[in-house]
Amino acid sequence: MWHTPDCPQYIIMRINWKEGARRVREQEEWAQGVFPAAHERLKMAAAEMPPGTAAQPFIDALTELVQAQAGTTGFVVLHRWAEILERHFPPELPDPDHAAD
Known part of the structure; x- marks a missing residue:
């Protein structure tokens, strides 16, 4: 399906793509910050x-x-x-x- 640059459906689709990509980046950054400490807590709990x-x-x-x-x-x-x-x-x-x- 082809859309013109000013097609409302195409504009909404692009907004959703950008929003989805932003959410994925935020989740990845959060996980990279949280994972090391959570991993350490797991290892300490397992050792106990x-x-x-x-x-x-x-x-x-x-x-x-x-x-x-x-x-x-x-x-x-x-x-x-x-x-x-x-x-x-x-x-x-x-x-x-x-x-x-």
Whole structure:
């Protein structure tokens, strides 16, 4: 669809694009300012948890995922998520005493 420069629909569309881009920049700036301190609080809270609890794999996985995010300027890619989750939640191996014939 073509619009002339003075088309009201096109003007509204451009205003929405600029407003959306501004909001994304503001959110990114806010997140970059907040993330390091929140990451530190997470690490301190994880360190205070007693080892060996049922929550330990969740704590370790979350801490590692957040650390992976801290090491990138974009998103943690799916294969990295899978590596971390496989490490902390490995698939159960079959029990050789209960194997089906």
